[in-house]
Amino acid sequence: MLTRPPDPRADAELLAAIADGDREAFAELYRRHLPWLLVRLGRRCASPELVDEVLQDTFVAVWRSAGRWDRRGEVAAWIWGIGIRRLVDALRRSRPPADELMEFAGVETSAEEHVLLAVQYGDVGAALASLSPELRAVVQATVLDGLTTREAARLLGIPPGTVKTRMMRARALLRERLA
Amino acid sequence: MTGWHLDPEAIRRYAEGAAPPDLAASAEAHLMKCATCREAIASQVDTRRVEAIWHEVADRVDAPRPSLPERMLTRLGVGEATARLVAATPTLRGPWLLGIAAVLALSAGAAQADERLLRMFLVAAPLGPLAGVAVAFAGGLDPTREIGLATPYPGLRLLLIRTTAVLAVTVPIVAAAGLMLPGSHWVAAAWLLPTAGLTCAALALTARMTPVVAVGVVATAWVLVTTATALAGDLDLTSGIGAQLFWLAVTAGGGLWLVATRDTVTIKLGRSA
Amino acid sequence: MTTVRVRNATKSFGRTTALDDVDLDAGRGVTGLLGPNGAGKTTLLRIMATVLAPDRGTVTLLGRDPQRPDDRTRIRERLGYLPQDAGFHRGFTVFEFIDYVAILKQMTDRRARHDEVRRVIELTGLSPVSGKRIRALSGGMRRRVGLAQALLGDPDLLVLDEPTVGLDPEQRLRFREMISHAGEGRTVVLSSHQTEDIAALCTRIAVFHRGRVRFTGTPGELTAQAAGRVWAGTQRSAAALAAWRTGDGVYRNVGDPPAGAELIPPTLEDAYLLLMGENELEVTHS
Numbered sequence: 001m002l003t004r005p006p007d008p009r010a011d012a013e014l015l016a017a018i019a020d021g022d023r024e025a026f027a028e029l030y031r032r033h034l035p036w037l038l039v040r041l042g043r044r045c046a047s048p049e050l051v052d053e054v055l056q057d058t059f060v061a062v063w064r065s066a067g068r069w070d071r072r073g074e075v076a077a078w079i080w081g082i083g084i085r086r087l088v089d090a091l092r093r094s095r096p097p098a099d100e101l102m103e104f105a106g107v108e109t110s111a112e113e114h115v116l117l118a119v120q121y122g123d124v125g126a127a128l129a130s131l132s133p134e135l136r137a138v139v140q141a142t143v144l145d146g147l148t149t150r151e152a153a154r155l156l157g158i159p160p161g162t163v164k165t166r167m168m169r170a171r172a173l174l175r176e177r178l179a
Numbered sequence: 180m181t182g183w184h185l186d187p188e189a190i191r192r193y194a195e196g197a198a199p200p201d202l203a204a205s206a207e208a209h210l211m212k213c214a215t216c217r218e219a220i221a222s223q224v225d226t227r228r229v230e231a232i233w234h235e236v237a238d239r240v241d242a243p244r245p246s247l248p249e250r251m252l253t254r255l256g257v258g259e260a261t262a263r264l265v266a267a268t269p270t271l272r273g274p275w276l277l278g279i280a281a282v283l284a285l286s287a288g289a290a291q292a293d294e295r296l297l298r299m300f301l302v303a304a305p306l307g308p309l310a311g312v313a314v315a316f317a318g319g320l321d322p323t324r325e326i327g328l329a330t331p332y333p334g335l336r337l338l339l340i341r342t343t344a345v346l347a348v349t350v351p352i353v354a355a356a357g358l359m360l361p362g363s364h365w366v367a368a369a370w371l372l373p374t375a376g377l378t379c380a381a382l383a384l385t386a387r388m389t390p391v392v393a394v395g396v397v398a399t400a401w402v403l404v405t406t407a408t409a410l411a412g413d414l415d416l417t418s419g420i421g422a423q424l425f426w427l428a429v430t431a432g433g434g435l436w437l438v439a440t441r442d443t444v445t446i447k448l449g450r451s452a
Numbered sequence: 453m454t455t456v457r458v459r460n461a462t463k464s465f466g467r468t469t470a471l472d473d474v475d476l477d478a479g480r481g482v483t484g485l486l487g488p489n490g491a492g493k494t495t496l497l498r499i500m501a502t503v504l505a506p507d508r509g510t511v512t513l514l515g516r517d518p519q520r521p522d523d524r525t526r527i528r529e530r531l532g533y534l535p536q537d538a539g540f541h542r543g544f545t546v547f548e549f550i551d552y553v554a555i556l557k558q559m560t561d562r563r564a565r566h567d568e569v570r571r572v573i574e575l576t577g578l579s580p581v582s583g584k585r586i587r588a589l590s591g592g593m594r595r596r597v598g599l600a601q602a603l604l605g606d607p608d609l610l611v612l613d614e615p616t617v618g619l620d621p622e623q624r625l626r627f628r629e630m631i632s633h634a635g636e637g638r639t640v641v642l643s644s645h646q647t648e649d650i651a652a653l654c655t656r657i658a659v660f661h662r663g664r665v666r667f668t669g670t671p672g673e674l675t676a677q678a679a680g681r682v683w684a685g686t687q688r689s690a691a692a693l694a695a696w697r698t699g700d701g702v703y704r705n706v707g708d709p710p711a712g713a714e715l716i717p718p719t720l721e722d723a724y725l726l727l728m729g730e731n732e733l734e735v736t737h738s
Contacts, residue, residue, distance in 0.1 A: 011214075021583040023240075030236065034229055035221040036210050039194050043203065052232050059236040076211050129201035136200055144204055238566050241547045241582055259562055260555040267541055267552055322539020323553070326601060328503040329533035329611075330556035331525045337556075 011075035019067035026063055033076060034059070037083050044145075044155065045087060054090050058083040084145050088154045127177040135170040138163055185209060185216045194223035264337065265344040267323075268315050280352045284359070302405045304353050304370035305377050306398055311345035312378060313394040338385060339437065342378060350374070369423070376426035377401055379433025454479050455609055455639035456500055461509035463495050470495040471506065472663040482635040484650040485643040486724060487660030493643035494536050494613055496660075500641060501533040501611045514609055527609075529558070532602035536613040538594075540586045546597055547573065547582045553601040568604060576600040576630060592623040599630065610634055612642040616649050628652050647721040659724065661731045671720055678718035678726050682706050685713030693729035 007028040009017070017025035034055065041051050061082050069078055128136060141152035142163070149167075153160040185193070185206055192198040193206045210217055221229075245253065245262065252262040327337070350371070357368065377397050384393035456478040463471040471492045485493040498504040499511055502518045514530055516523035540549055550569045559565035573582050576596045581589060586597060595618065602610055615631060616624050632653055634640055644650055650657055651671050659667040659674070667674055683705045688695045693707035705713060706722045707729070 021581065023579050023582050026240065027233075027237075030233060031221075032214070032217065034232065035224040036217045038224055038228070038232075039196075039220060040207055040210070043196060048228075052228070052235075055232050056235045056239065059232075060239045063236075063240045074211055076217065080211065126201070128204060129199065133200075140200070140204060144207060237570065238563070241570060242551070242566055258560070260560050260565075263552060263555055267544075323541060323549075324539070325503060325535040326533065326538060326553055327556050329501045329528060329531055329535075330553065331528040331558050332556040333525075 012071065015066045015069050015075055018063060019069075029062070029075075030059055033079050036076075037079065040080070041083055041087055044084075045091065050090055051087075054083065054086045057086045057090075061086070081146065084147065084155075085151065088147065088151045091157070092154045127174050130177060131170055131173060135166050135173070138166040139170050139174075142167060184213065185219070187219070190216065190219050191223060194220055261340060264340055268341045268344050280356075284356055299406075300357070301370050302402065304357065305374035305401065307353050308346050308349040308374050309377060309381065309394050309398050311349045312342050312381065313391050315341040315345050315390075335382075335385070335437070338382060338390060342382065346374075346378065372423050372426035372430065373401070376429035376433070379430050379437070383433050383436050455514055456483075456641060457510075457512040458496070458499070459510045461496070461499060461506040461511060463499065463504070463506045469663050471499075474509070474663070474665050476658055476665065476668070478639055478641050478656070480635075480637065480639055481655035482632065482640045482642065482653050484654035484657045485641065485660055486645065486647065486650050486657055487643075488645060488728065490662075491660035492663040493660050495663075497611050497613045497641065497643055498535075500609075501531065501535075502527055503533075529605075530608040532604065532607035532610045534598045534602040534610075534612045534615055536617075538598035538601075540594065540597065543585060543587065545583055545585050546578055546589070546600075549586055549597060550601050550604065554604050557605055559605065572600040572603045575603060577626065591618045592620060595619060595623075595627070599627070603634065608638055610638060610640040610642075612640065614644060615642055616644060616646060624649070647719075647724050651720040659727055661728060666727055666731055674723045674727075675718055675720045676723075678706070678723035680715065681726055682716050682718040682722045683713035684716045689713070694725045 007014070007025070009025065009028070011029065011032070014025040014029045018029065037055060037058070038051065041054060042048065045051050045054075058079065062079060065082075069075070128139065131139065137156055138152060141147050141155050142149065145152075145155075147155060149160050149163050153163045156163070189198065189202060189206060193203055198206060206216075210220070245259075246266055249262040249266045252265060253259055257265075328334075353370065353374075354368070357370070381390070381393045381397040384396060387393075388396070454477050456476065458474060458476040461471050461474045461476075462469070474492070474496060476496065485496065487493055495504065499506055499518075500513060502513070502524055505511075505519060511518055513527045516527050518524045518527055541552070544552065547569060550572060551565065554565045554569055559568060570582075573579055576599055578593070578596055578600055581593060586594060589597070595615065599612070599615060602612065612631070616627050619627060628649065631640060631642065635653075635655075642653070654671060657667070657669065657671055657674060658665050667677075683689070683692075684702045685705055686703065688697075688703050689705040689708065691708040692705040695703055695705040695707075698704050704716075706718075706725050
């Protein structure tokens, strides 16, 4: 399946074909979207087995609910929404020991990466980089991954109350640093 | 699409999990909007892992989603393959079951009005499950029969699986109809042994004739022998102690014969040019 | 190597004799049974598929005797069969149906079975529709589903009854490809009343007429029988067994020559028409 010539159809067209039972469109959508999802989910869960399982569930769900895509926004964002929620559910089911969560450890940010961040986020990126790992994880889960407080709590393995307080602290710090 | 792309080094570090959080965050935000960079990540991912996940996904997507009865059977310990065969039994499709249920409900209802009809219920009751068995094997209703015949699956085993499935569904329907009858509830259960015996007799006959003909022969014999006496008010042939023992013996004998021959007997084929 | 060996096979249905003292051998490659409807092709194929037993005569399939229960099961394990009117549970999807047949073929391990189902689906080009219900498919696609189930388990003997019937020309070409591919290293016996299919696919042919075999040999041998019997002329010959006007306005006469006609090379179809016509005469005169 990985050696076929590229399919000219756009993601949205592929989804429409999938809703119609087109298996080749599905294989193509998988080929396009699995790799980045694998990496991105892998950064949020340290167990590759669990990530694999979540990805299976995600794409089976994509196959079955392709007809329910609302045709707004990026297909990638829609699939991500399914994937991250499946991950949250999977983590809740097998409540992980704390070490299964990725450490969002601080790595030195290079000069060109600062440029990249500036392009993408402006000063927010730099401010984000300066947050402590716990606070950054909460910002990432709620702001970037689009999770609710409750879902973020499940993903991070902390009580929802803690998510809220950390989010408040992160907001205050960001406001201060961007001011 | 955006006008810029992540450089290969950034993609590599992100894919390896070595990117600092701010780079990762910006890479992720960018990836949501840029198909080119999503494509570029593919080369950084273990192909075998991608294939392995696909294999699972494809299997779950293609595989039949088990119906409710199938899931129940698997939970009861029936093999997945056998559960599929049961689910494909033609009788188990709605219209036939409704038909059987309607006929029996009518006869039970009629028995309320006239006591002679109560006896007729005992004659009619075994016919419901028998009809179901016949339907399960009627060529017109099992469109895959010709293909099935050329497979190594033992014909008698398939016959038994389907018969069991049909009985499991029709017997409760008949029992429910029996409970609607006036008078003693024992009479309402007296048809069970004759039904079992008749079914076994029909199955045994499949060594000599097609299942549909076998059921027809057995059902006709039953109706001919019992109708007259039942109408005259004599229930010995249907529900008397002697009759019950007789049907118990037929059931046991038929059952033993089936066990002894289950993999060797050839189910007779329907005749067609 | 002979995979199929039929000797003196006779089969009657009531008063109709469907097969009358038929001998047939088939080995590796594609063997075609050619003949009009009701000539006995289907009856012989059903016998080869072990779903029917002859009244008289002997049959050996893959070196075994289908009359003996143990042998029959062994044969069926290595057999693929596409019946003339292959029925489907129409509510099933393509995958579900083929999976169902795979269960009947005793593939019990779910994972291995699904892999095999996927393999035949890919082989017959059904992947795009594997999740669709059979009732939503066109006739040509359903025929492919029938072929796919016959290919399950990579059988050594493939019995295909009218595999190309009801297909449009493009699908028919696709089918020829699939069947000739299947014929490599395997024994394929198929029936058709389409001489083009037979000419394109078969290494050996048997021509049937009223329950008897009238010819066995290669397509070239059959065609050669019509050498010197096909004429092109400006008019239809009254003496010809068959004559029709071709696209270029010339009459193609098969049989005896009309006046002023020119001898032309025969095709398999010409030879088949001659054979049928002469047998028809023989039958009506006797």
